[in-house]
Amino acid sequence: MNDRSHFTVYSVIFFTSFIIISMEILLVRIFSIKEGQSYAPLIISLALLGNGISGVILGYIRNKIEKNLLEFFIAETFLFTLSIPLSFFLYLAVPLNTLEIIWDVKQIFLFLFHFIILVIPFTTGSLILATGFLFKLKSSNIYFFNMAGSASGAILPLILLHFLSPFWALTVIYFTFISIFFLCLLIWEKKRVFSFLLITVFLSLICYWLTEKLNLISYSPYKAISYALNLPEAKILLTKDTPYGKIELVTAKGLRKVNGLSLIFTGNIPQQKLLYIDGNHCGTFLSSKDKKELEYLKWQSCSFPFYFIENQPERKILLINPSGSESILRGIIFGISNITAIEENKYIASLIEREFSNNNSIKIINTEARKFFKTSIDKFDLIDVSLYDSYATSPILSLNENYLFTVESLYEMYNLLSSDGIISLTRWAIYPGIDAIKIFSSIIEMCERYGIPEYWKKILFIRSHNTVTLCLSKTNLPKENIISLTRKLGFDILYHYTLKKEMLNQYFEESEYLNFNTITNILSEKRIPYIKDFPFDIKPTTDNRPYYHNIFKIKTLKDILSRSLQFLPFNEWGSGILIILVTFTLLSGFILILLPSLFLVSKEKATGCIKLLKSFLYFFLIGNAYFFVEIPLIQKLILFLGRPIYSFSIVLFSMLLFSSIGSLISSKIKEKYQKILLSLLPLILLISLFTVNYLNKILLSASMLSKVLITLLLIAPQALLMGFP
Known part of the structure; x- marks a missing residue:
């Protein structure tokens, strides 16, 4: 040639x-x-x-x-x-x-x-x-x-x-x-x-x-946007393709979506413009600024902590990922004039900024929430975490990392509170409601780990028909205000340290798992064995274990099988579908690869057979080596780089690029020196994994360019050596 x-x-x-x-x-x-x-x-x-x-x-x-x-x-x-x-x-x-x-x-x-x-x-x-x-x-x-x-x-x-x-x-x-x-x-x-x-x-x-x-x-007909576009006079006002998903803003006659609304609210709900990412609802924009039309914003479970600072314009609130104008307008109608909103998606941040461009008291910041927690010197009277983070671009959330609800992140939020400030987190109360229980478990772990005194007196848990709102305050929450407010708004108290059993289930039936008994057991001294024996995984999430949405355990499978399999895709067990599909792929691999390979090996002579087996083993081990190095690095660097897509692309690019360079230069290095260098590889891998944890602590606030360069330098040594054929 x-x-x-x-x-x-x-x-x-x-x-x-x-x-x-x-x-x-x-x-x-x-x-x-x-x-x-x-x-x-x-x-x-x-x-x-x-x-x-x-x-x-x-x-x-x-x-x-x-x-x-x-x-x-x-x-x-x-x-x-x-x-x-x-x-x-x-x-x-x-x-x-x-x-x-x-x-x-x-x-x-x-x-x-x-x-x-x-x-x-x-x-x-x-x-x-x-x-x-x-x-x-x-x-x-x-x-x-x-x-x-x-x-x-x-x-x-x-x-x-x-x-x-x-x-x-x-x-x-x-x-x-x-x-x-x-x-x-x-x-x-x-x-x-x-x-x-x-x-x-x-x-x-x-x-x-x-x-x-x-x-x-x-779009799939089961996606939220498909329903919206079937309404009369439906119109897509904006479309933007981004690496994070396809963003669309839709308006239609009668298009309204309100989460956690009190069942005793009798007012009108104005027409809304709904925001979608890849066809999934992720936020709401309201055309009306009229306070009478926005009255419904005071009747959602997430509005409950706003009543503690109502009509106190000097108060400061922080909104995490509002994904629209609804949360900001809620702050305005409660009389708060100092509002800061952190929106991680820069395209959505620009939409919100445009919506409130004439209001100087509202500050929209496009940054990662954890980066803001590390760098902010302000103190806030209310930190409100939007429910919209639970709308993902897929119904299967259990494989997604979420660093916002880890024990470390919750403590960083707690440190941003003023002397009587409140953290408010709203989650779904839809069966089985493990979402809310798991975040409660993480809050208790945070309070225990960092020594928050009498934390059980600073927690409030309320629920509407489909959402729960969990509040953690720097001070004890007053019983009288809470009881009168829940009666006025038609919400049930799931937990308050003064709560008596006769005050339970005033408006809604108690859930099988999301109930007073579960919460008090997590608060008790038998918390650890109780969490271990619970049918679902409700262990606290940490930066080392950020799978907040992963609730699956073997015991969970028993619960699924005791019901109908048709129930599987429509709740938090949707990952079962993925398990079935991947199992089918593994079975196909056995039939299409392993069996023909064994047949091929059986036809070879002894020397040829050994050669083939060595070849299979060699490539099998190489593939597994890359898999077990790349996956932990991708997971660990999500927090550092800010987004899963950045972590995935940069780690994959770095590993492949430097491995290719390693392969190219390996022919110029003598074999004995190659062996010496390769013997150092396990040590380099261990150092890199420990270094990632260190980076998250001291360099989380660095610029994106600096983070990318640091990531390349971190991955280069191990990838170069792994490229030696």
Whole structure:
């Protein structure tokens, strides 16, 4: 092979790796819009499964490929570039509802169809990469272009998503890089490659045109925005594609949504403009500023602590992630003139800022909440945490990290309170109500850990028909005001240190789990064994264990099975759907990879058998090594970098980029020195994990650019060594 041929192989490997990683990231975003759930673990499983299947295929036809290596390489490239638009179009054209997969047999077959067509591009792409190793080229160079392409593919989609929808980002990446693909291959064989290019472009254009024409990338009918758009005179006022999700502002005749409203409220509710991210309701904007029309804001459970500072304009309140104008207007109608709102989403922050541009007493700050807690020198009389953080871009929250409700974060909030300040947190009271219980458990742990005196006298827990509001004060909360207010507003007291049993359940029936007995047990001396024996996971969340929404335990499964399986997708156990899908993927891996591999090994002679087993074990261990290094780093760096998407992209980019450099330079380092360097790898990994915790304590307030550079420096040493083939 000459230098031009080397360039062609390396280029095809680079761009194949690029497209595979880009496709993974963009499919996660497309799934969020189309299915109502990102199913990120499923997408990663599909990519890994395709990788494994390609290895099995190569094992069976390797001899044939080696005889006609060039022809196979060109054919594989053609199949890969053609499989992407065809698979994508068929996935969109054939409807699937994963929420019905448990009881509708038809959905199982549709999922199987989707599964097969989506794994094909990952299989054909991985086959190109595997075939690249059959060329007589340095393996270190092939690893370099493979990992460098993957690293680039982890970053470009993030940039494009600031300007384009996931569909158009995928379209731009696809057509740009298939052009480069075929230009590289034209060096080898012009006539056949040019024919392949024409066929691919023609079929791809048809697929993408039909996708756009038939509006196949539409929201699931079960998403909140679908209901809103079915109302009379529905209109989308604003649309913005962002890496965090597609933001839309919708108005419609009769469009109203109010959480935790008292059932005895008899006034009118004005028409609202609702904000959606990926089709899920995440905030409310009100056109009216008339106090009479906004009276309903005083009758929600989250408004309860505002009564303690009503008509005291000198008081200062802090609103965490208000996601609209509703929380700010509540402060205004309660007579508070000094309002600070922290909004982490910069696009939503700009909308809120525009809404209150004429009011100088309202300060909108676009920053991470934890960063603000660390740097603020102000003291607040009320810190109100919005309910809207619980509207995620997917119904499965249990896999999402949340650093706002950890023990450490709650203590940082507590330190921002004035001498008689109050923290107010509103959560859902919908069955089983574990959301509220878990945050109560975290507050008790915080008070115990940091020595808050007589904290049980400073806690108030009230509920409406569908929300609960938990208050933690710096001082004891007065009994008389609380009783009169709950009677006036029609709310039940779940806990106050003076509460008597005859005062329970005045307006609502006691929940099976969210009740006075559960709360008093968590407050008692037997708290630890009680939490351990509780049917759900209600352990306090910490910065080292930030899975606030994860409530699943083996005991939970018994509770699910004792009810109807059809009940599964519509509450906090929605992660069961994901477990079923990933289990199916693992079973497919066993059938499509492990069994054929064992059959292939059994046909080999003893020496060949040992060689194959060593090869399987080698790549198995490499894959697991990257998995167990990347996942903890991604999880740990979410708090430091501020957003999961930043942590995921930067860690993946850094690991792949520096591993590719390590692979490239490894051929220039003598083997004995490589062994010495690799022996230091476990120590470097341990140091990096401890360093992340240290970074969160002292550098959380640093600029984003500084954080990215620090992250690159942190990951570089271990990734370089892991790149040694």
